[in-house]
Amino acid sequence: MKKNSIFILILIMISGIAHADSDEQPMLITVKRISMETALSIAKVAIETCRKEAVQIAVTVVDRAGDPQVILRDVLTPAVALTISEQKARAALSFNSPTSNLQGRFKNHGSVAKVDGLIFSAGGVPIQAGGSILGGIGVSGAPSGELDEKCAKAGLDAVLDDLEMAD
């Protein structure tokens, strides 16, 4: 169910701009991206939310292509949290799902779970608004993935209404 949502969304987006004949795709396709300021707002709220829990984290916000837009690392968070937060953000974006929903998905050695650049532990959430996929948020450094995810979601919630209206 949840796994299919990305493709349904994509279909809607394309059908809105595609021609009737599937052999005649438009040459140019319009996509939306969030501003750097929006990404920074998300990241700051994630940091602050975790600080209120007495936890220092790293947070990465990636754009629609999976490349970092903003990275903040609290001062005592270890450097490996940079990599982990980025890879959770990219996994959430690429699979259009919170990474907590992806944790049990890969059952075998050598499966897609091994591909470089993606981590499927809780703490990543996709950014969507107005039917568009816009990016991903990843958090690492809290003592549990659940708390990582709570801080990531707090960051998203802080801008989501405005994103929906901006669309």
Place this chain on the structure above:
Amino acid sequence: MKKNSIFILILIMISGIAHADSDEQPMLITVKRISMETALSIAKVAIETCRKEAVQIAVTVVDRAGDPQVILRDVLTPAVALTISEQKARAALSFNSPTSNLQGRFKNHGSVAKVDGLIFSAGGVPIQAGGSILGGIGVSGAPSGELDEKCAKAGLDAVLDDLEMAD
């Protein structure tokens, strides 16, 4: 059973060109490769098959050496699908088996499943015709590996009869 097929095939090919004495292998060995146009035909049918399911994918066709001949990525498919499709194609070629048959093969941590450049999730199929191994096809981006494989096989089916006759 299925795991042995690659070596039986190889034996036939070599015996066709080898001398009677196994110590006297021929200096030159003739191998067949598919043209770029054939690889592109396979890739396009894979893309179109998945679009009919409202899914956008990336598809890679690798040559006999495991190097990409053609890569197509539908416009909204995330970039990680490039890597995944290539590694499924290479796994299918190298083990001469659909990757769906290889999913349960590796049971241990640290086994062959960890080697770089191979992914053993469904979505990869080998290209064979006339008793020769010719390449591999890998698809990534669909909500399930089964659908990835369906699109990869559709690409293969579109050229298989002609490949058998061309041989």
Place this chain on the structure above:
Amino acid sequence: MKKNSIFILILIMISGIAHADSDEQPMLITVKRISMETALSIAKVAIETCRKEAVQIAVTVVDRAGDPQVILRDVLTPAVALTISEQKARAALSFNSPTSNLQGRFKNHGSVAKVDGLIFSAGGVPIQAGGSILGGIGVSGAPSGELDEKCAKAGLDAVLDDLEMAD
């Protein structure tokens, strides 16, 4: 002169959608991308142009984020041309300039020229239309960078008028 053009373009694009106050960037920014079919048309014309010169090449078309959209490699082109064509395409996109103009730019050991993923030899051209940067094309495999670039430009020319009108 040429080196500045990317930023002037960017300024125009942003000013077209930005608010008067630079502290109030819009939350969402709209960008354009070319379709997979357009990328494939570019790549096929590049291949065919070089074949007419009795040369086999690899060609990569990258999207606005620098990720491959289409890769074609002619059947006898060595595999390293895959990497080279992709990195020329990304360099042309990232610096918004034909790579032939960038060849003498970096004078020192250890400069930006060493960064992974970019090659500054002739054969890469950016894709622009309607004042937008849309992607990059890279070609490798011809006996000279000039011929690589000729084939890349032929690919671009084949779609440029339609891209301008599509905008």
Place this chain on the structure above:
Amino acid sequence: MKKNSIFILILIMISGIAHADSDEQPMLITVKRISMETALSIAKVAIETCRKEAVQIAVTVVDRAGDPQVILRDVLTPAVALTISEQKARAALSFNSPTSNLQGRFKNHGSVAKVDGLIFSAGGVPIQAGGSILGGIGVSGAPSGELDEKCAKAGLDAVLDDLEMAD
């Protein structure tokens, strides 16, 4: 329980230097590091402890940032033990826990366990004194992780009292 200890420690450290208002973090934060001589003392005792068990090992002591300060490899220890000891040391530092306590933590394919540079097998121990995290020790080469850990802990024990007093 143990998993939370790092954050409690961090909280204490920050509260000791932070202002009352969480919006007004100090610009400069003071951290402590062990000297190279201390790191070397730790490493030598680890080597000697394992030699007494007729075992040759490699030992890495990393600083607070996870970068090696001292590495010793006994003469017949294989080179891969260099990498393993460093990654155990970094894991112990980053998670502020003996790696033996982290061995069962990651249950899924594709989880945080796959991130580069960290190994979660027994043989890594964090260096803490006076409420501060100061580094990590990793040992590899013994026939069991338990013995690796014993040698790492022996190295730490040899300096711990002095570290507590130095604080």
Place this chain on the structure above:
Amino acid sequence: MKKNSIFILILIMISGIAHADSDEQPMLITVKRISMETALSIAKVAIETCRKEAVQIAVTVVDRAGDPQVILRDVLTPAVALTISEQKARAALSFNSPTSNLQGRFKNHGSVAKVDGLIFSAGGVPIQAGGSILGGIGVSGAPSGELDEKCAKAGLDAVLDDLEMAD
């Protein structure tokens, strides 16, 4: 002249805390780091300074160990600027010099200039205050290294007086 400054600084720092006998280094050494908020202030001013020049950049602030503390990438800046800005920042920190002063330093193929993770083009500046090395700033994306450096320095200038006083 300038190249020696890092070691003179270091000497001062150590002599301030070392015992008379060089064989008796203290076990613990105190170092200073800037807060995440300070790093973010630096990065934001760098972005804004370049925007006033109609240029979009990426900026990385690394801590004393060379690991990123804050990364901001303006919305249309290509992803490779992330890597370049980080490596300029690390080079400025590691050599304790603006990278513009390091551009002509390495004359030979295969020299230190090739080491991974460092770029010696203009746009990197070290962060020092009160006789301590505190981190590095790197900027990439402007049409010239000089403008990259101008924006990096503007970021530093915005906090330098406060850093000196905080010491």
Place this chain on the structure above:
Amino acid sequence: MKKNSIFILILIMISGIAHADSDEQPMLITVKRISMETALSIAKVAIETCRKEAVQIAVTVVDRAGDPQVILRDVLTPAVALTISEQKARAALSFNSPTSNLQGRFKNHGSVAKVDGLIFSAGGVPIQAGGSILGGIGVSGAPSGELDEKCAKAGLDAVLDDLEMAD
């Protein structure tokens, strides 16, 4: 039992050359290595043994340091078998055990099993003679790890008597 054998061997070797006082290790230690010709003899017999089973393989013989001395790849064996055979050979050498005995050793995600350069599937055997560890053999390409190991052992058996006498 088997896991400890490497260290017992090492102890014997060292005690043979070490001084009575463990604080006074000799400055120079003598180690033995096999010649290139011996490594080639091993590799050729491994290839021939597998050919008799109608199987084409790749075989790597590594020296005492884990670096390849000889690599042979039969003409239709896929290139990934090069990597796999080398990593099995290095694993057998480093753990001084056939890799078939190591297959079940690592139970956890993120354990030593993930370290780069080692594969713990059947097909690797150590080379020992006269109480010395001399290298490792790895085979890949057969339809089962058992057959890979059979060919590797056949290669070893072909030279073992002579190695024992040469010692």
Place this chain on the structure above:
Amino acid sequence: MKKNSIFILILIMISGIAHADSDEQPMLITVKRISMETALSIAKVAIETCRKEAVQIAVTVVDRAGDPQVILRDVLTPAVALTISEQKARAALSFNSPTSNLQGRFKNHGSVAKVDGLIFSAGGVPIQAGGSILGGIGVSGAPSGELDEKCAKAGLDAVLDDLEMAD
């Protein structure tokens, strides 16, 4: 002159099997490869030729796809010669030229010369016979590239007549 030879050769090969209409490439293309035994003969003669000069080397013979077929390293040759010999062999194959002819080709920082997997120093020679490109040979370890090349060519000369006749 020399640089064009690869493409003229390729044209001949294709025209021999292609249809009159360039839009109708054949689906299957036949290529030739040398046997493992031939590759081994080349490598052994290269080793022996250098030994007669009192030099120990590493030699790699790559197949048509650039993947190693045979690697021999004399017993005291350092491990880096493995990498260098392989990358010279691949460069000679990919550019269809002795690498000694390619040494001055790349004039700029950031050019094709930086691509991974290719080294353009003397010591690599392509394997051609009967108008076909069949592989490459690379040698490293001699005190000069000229001697490396001499040994590589001796290896080729030892089989060239037979290769021409086998065609």
Place this chain on the structure above:
Amino acid sequence: MKKNSIFILILIMISGIAHADSDEQPMLITVKRISMETALSIAKVAIETCRKEAVQIAVTVVDRAGDPQVILRDVLTPAVALTISEQKARAALSFNSPTSNLQGRFKNHGSVAKVDGLIFSAGGVPIQAGGSILGGIGVSGAPSGELDEKCAKAGLDAVLDDLEMAD
């Protein structure tokens, strides 16, 4: 002159143990390695020598195979000096020459100078005694390569007489 010395040495070593007929190499070859204690003595003197110049460095001693035996990094030396010192040590070992003599050797882009794992800047010296190559020393962190080399040589000088006698 100097460049040939490694091969003359090697010849002597082999002729000392080889049979009269060059086709009958011995199966086992005896090589010497320095103990870990000797490597540590070298490294400590290098550190101390540089400290007397008010400079903090990193020093790596590699064994005959180029793998680190001992690494020491003074407490304020940046982490990149770890990599640089190791790669200077390996270059000095592999080319059997101080790296200061190798600085002008590679004149072209894409030459051997680009191979991973070797740095050809001053600061690396080989360890030889009794006609045997035994390892390499690399130093990084001083304001000039000359000072790096001075500290490396001081380390070597401290043990050289004993090494010659131990032989």
